[in-house]
Amino acid sequence: MAEMYVLSCDDDNDGCGHSVFLDKFFVANIRGTAEDATLNFACPDCGNTQGYVLSEEDKREGVGPQTRLVLITLKCEETHCESGAKVYTQASEKTDEPKKPLSEWKVQGVTCLAGHLVKVPPERLRSKIILGRQ
């Protein structure tokens, strides 16, 4: 059985409680060697965007297929900063766009790699499809 990470949208913090499952190898890939790296994820149901620090406690055995994901890099408030904030989310079934449109994301508090807050409403710098297991 595969081990997966569970990301739950925080319903104590404007979220909806929706859960998404991510393959542990996928999580290891995006984290690299930084065990405490934050993974930004936009909830495909309510658009609430949170930073997750995933630990062993977030792992579950064989909970299902990994969600097909898209990586959106958001612009920050600094005009000349190109770092961007990487945010993962579930892709729509028919296109490579997010299931929850970017215009409906709640990104307050999300920062770029240089530590600046991202623009509200969110603006895309670039995007990339991540082919999860089907």
Ligand SMILES: [Zn+2]
């Ligand atoms: Zn949610």
Ligand SMILES: [Zn+2]
């Ligand atoms: Zn920035």
